Amino acid sequence: MTQYLDFEKPLAEIEGKAEELRAMARENPEMDVEKEAAALDRKAADLLKSLYGDLTAWRKCQVARHPERPHCQDYINALFTEYTPLAGDRNFADDLSVMGGLARIEGIPVMVIGHEKGNDTKSRIERNFGMARPEGYRKAIRLMELANRFGLPVITLVDTPGAYPGKGAEERGQSEAIARSTEKCLELKVPLISVVIGEGGSGGAVAFASANRVAMLEHSVYSVISPEGCASILWKDAEKMRESAEALRLTSKDLHELGVCDRIIPEPEGGAHRDPDTAITSVGEAIVSMLNELRDLSGDKLRADRRNKYLALGSKGLAA
Amino acid sequence: MNWITNYVRPTINSLFSRREVPDNLWTKCDDCGTMLFHRELADNLNVCTNCDHHMAIGARDRLKSIFDGGVFVEVAVPEPVADPLHFRDQKRYTDRIKEARKKTGEKDAMLVAEGEMGRTPVVVAVQDFSFMGGSMSMYVGNAIVAAAERAIALKRPLILFSAAGGARMQEGILGLMQMPRTTIAVQMLKEAGLPYIVVLTHPTTGGVTASYAMLGDVQIAEPNALIGFAGARVIEQTIGEKLPEGFQRAEYLLDHGMLDRVTMRTALKDELVTIVRLLMKQDAPVKGDLPAPEITSEATLQLEDPIVPDDAK
Ligand SMILES: [Zn+2]
Numbered sequence: 001m002t003q004y005l006d007f008e009k010p011l012a013e014i015e016g017k018a019e020e021l022r023a024m025a026r027e028n029p030e031m032d033v034e035k036e037a038a039a040l041d042r043k044a045a046d047l048l049k050s051l052y053g054d055l056t057a058w059r060k061c062q063v064a065r066h067p068e069r070p071h072c073q074d075y076i077n078a079l080f081t082e083y084t085p086l087a088g089d090r091n092f093a094d095d096l097s098v099m100g101g102l103a104r105i106e107g108i109p110v111m112v113i114g115h116e117k118g119n120d121t122k123s124r125i126e127r128n129f130g131m132a133r134p135e136g137y138r139k140a141i142r143l144m145e146l147a148n149r150f151g152l153p154v155i156t157l158v159d160t161p162g163a164y165p166g167k168g169a170e171e172r173g174q175s176e177a178i179a180r181s182t183e184k185c186l187e188l189k190v191p192l193i194s195v196v197i198g199e200g201g202s203g204g205a206v207a208f209a210s211a212n213r214v215a216m217l218e219h220s221v222y223s224v225i226s227p228e229g230c231a232s233i234l235w236k237d238a239e240k241m242r243e244s245a246e247a248l249r250l251t252s253k254d255l256h257e258l259g260v261c262d263r264i265i266p267e268p269e270g271g272a273h274r275d276p277d278t279a280i281t282s283v284g285e286a287i288v289s290m291l292n293e294l295r296d297l298s299g300d301k302l303r304a305d306r307r308n309k310y311l312a313l314g315s316k317g318l319a320a
Numbered sequence: 321m322n323w324i325t326n327y328v329r330p331t332i333n334s335l336f337s338r339r340e341v342p343d344n345l346w347t348k349c350d351d352c353g354t355m356l357f358h359r360e361l362a363d364n365l366n367v368c369t370n371c372d373h374h375m376a377i378g379a380r381d382r383l384k385s386i387f388d389g390g391v392f393v394e395v396a397v398p399e400p401v402a403d404p405l406h407f408r409d410q411k412r413y414t415d416r417i418k419e420a421r422k423k424t425g426e427k428d429a430m431l432v433a434e435g436e437m438g439r440t441p442v443v444v445a446v447q448d449f450s451f452m453g454g455s456m457s458m459y460v461g462n463a464i465v466a467a468a469e470r471a472i473a474l475k476r477p478l479i480l481f482s483a484a485g486g487a488r489m490q491e492g493i494l495g496l497m498q499m500p501r502t503t504i505a506v507q508m509l510k511e512a513g514l515p516y517i518v519v520l521t522h523p524t525t526g527g528v529t530a531s532y533a534m535l536g537d538v539q540i541a542e543p544n545a546l547i548g549f550a551g552a553r554v555i556e557q558t559i560g561e562k563l564p565e566g567f568q569r570a571e572y573l574l575d576h577g578m579l580d581r582v583t584m585r586t587a588l589k590d591e592l593v594t595i596v597r598l599l600m601k602q603d604a605p606v607k608g609d610l611p612a613p614e615i616t617s618e619a620t621l622q623l624e625d626p627i628v629p630d631d632a633k
Contacts, residue, residue: 175533179531179533247407247492248405260493
């Protein structure tokens with residue numbers, strides 16, 4: 001059962017009607033509804049196509065946050081073999097909002113790290129809705145450091161509303177942990193590839209995504225602040241998130257134009273949550289292709305290229 | 321990545337630009353309410369002489385308080401693309417910038433200068449909270465990169481005074497990208513073997529603390545400065561409880577191991593001189609108020625017509 005977003009309401013009605021017809025036919029085998037149901041299916045498909053062909057920035061935020069969107073765990077399960085999770089920051093705790101470990105992709109040994117939001121109430125609470133505490137960033141730093149020592153490429157999957165705003169998180173140095181994680185990303189002498197698979201929430205995302213290549217799933221978003229947060233500060237009204245989402249230019253297309261995103265990974269019709277397998281396969285292909293672009297470069301070159309990329313950011317804006 | 325190519329001949333600043341302070345005016349301390357003589361307060365670097373409360377100090381006044389005789393040379397900062405996102409909320413970003421420039425007389429939220437501090441050559445960057453909340457813009461990123469490049473070219477330490485609410489929302493993702501960008505500037509300094517000292521001033525939060533402001537070799541904060549990642553209100557809403565007294569204040573961070581020192585503004589210059597000279601293996605410092613340097617250093621040699629303030633002659 002699909003969970004519909006508010007703007008998908010007309011779609012829900014059509015798909016609901018088709019489903020009702022078919023359910024009736026199952027109970028009354030003498031009824032022939034297939035023609036009518038098929039017409040509804042076509043109508044739904046057309047509507048889906050038009051809705052998703054032109055998503056506003058705010059709708060993209062909603063799609064990026066869709067609870068059924070594939071999460072880090074789904075990508076790791078499907079794309080990587082021999083995944084061996086590694087835990088803990090060796091200091092305080094193991095933060096389950098960040099998962100990571102050794103694995104192979106297409107036979108290549110790598111380190112994979114990502115934010116995991118969880119997929120039901122229990123796991124969402126366990127994973128803290130993908131909002132990392134300092135321990136999460138410090139675990140990531142440790143894993144990146146390990147990969148660097150053994151020459152393994154690092155792949156990060158970004159999907160977080162942002163770093164966790166908590167008392168303990170502040171006391172244990174949330175900002176320092178994020179700063180050090182970003183610093184580690186920029187120090188690595190191995191390829192670092194990031195894919196924003198859902199939400200790229202501010203500093204919490206930067207800490208993983210200061211990479212040689214940053215790819216974004218078509219409907220994912222990456223922003224300095226949530227549209228709601230921006231609206232409440234600049235519009236003094238959190239309900240103005242549609243306007244702020246538009247103004248923030250947080251879509252994959254905008255980020256590609258601004259030079260922050262290197263590659264947009266197309267999503268299946270109706271978003272990754274409608275066809276997770278296709279979305280996951282596309283992400284896998286993009287990761288392998290980016291790995292191949294970087295694999296033969298020396299460590300010094302990888303680090304220098306990464307730095308130059310970020311130093312040059314901001315030399316161009318959006319076209320007038 | 322050579323920002324030096326954008327280097328423009330520096331301009332001189334001096335105490336001449338200090339606004340004339342009328343002797344007959346008083347300021348009320350924000351904290352204890354004591355009425356303080358303007359002149360007395362300015363001489364004490366805007367620290368209340370009664371209760372030691374640290375009031376805001378302007379970015380230029382900060383530079384004057386750090387450099388010998390108040391003399392420094394400004395380091396030019398390359399101009400970024402203006403209004404890269406064509407951002408508009410209730411106001412246009414371009415209008416907000418215009419207003420901030422008019423109000424502060426500054427280009428953006430960061431000043432960079434070079435000069436001598438206790439006869440120790442340094443580069444100093446000061447974030448200007450009065451300019452759009454000190455927010456981290458592409459200009460601020462350019463300023464920090466320029467400061468690091470200049471420090472490396474002159475083989476000097478970089479001292480940075482932070483004050484900001486975070487990244488500038490009106491520059492969207494490009495504001496956010498100043499986090500990795502400024503982190504690279506810090507890495508370049510470290511690789512050049514030069515000290516990078518951060519002085520966190522009230523308030524420093526958000527993406528600024530989560531990048532260059534927390535990456536100093538030595539981390540100092542002014543007393544009672546608010547320092548944190550998330551805002552206290554957001555935290556209270558998230559965890560559903562009241563935060564303890566002094567939460568996210570300098571002394572609280574010191575207690576939690578997040579800072580090296582909390583130092584009074586009036587003692588900062590001497591302390592910075594000591595730390596920098598120890599790290600640079602230089603002789604023990606000359607302390608106290610020093611006149612402007614002789615016109616022999618590399619920085620001042622570039623000046624055609626150096627201006628020395630009256631009280632340094
Ligand atoms: Zn007072």
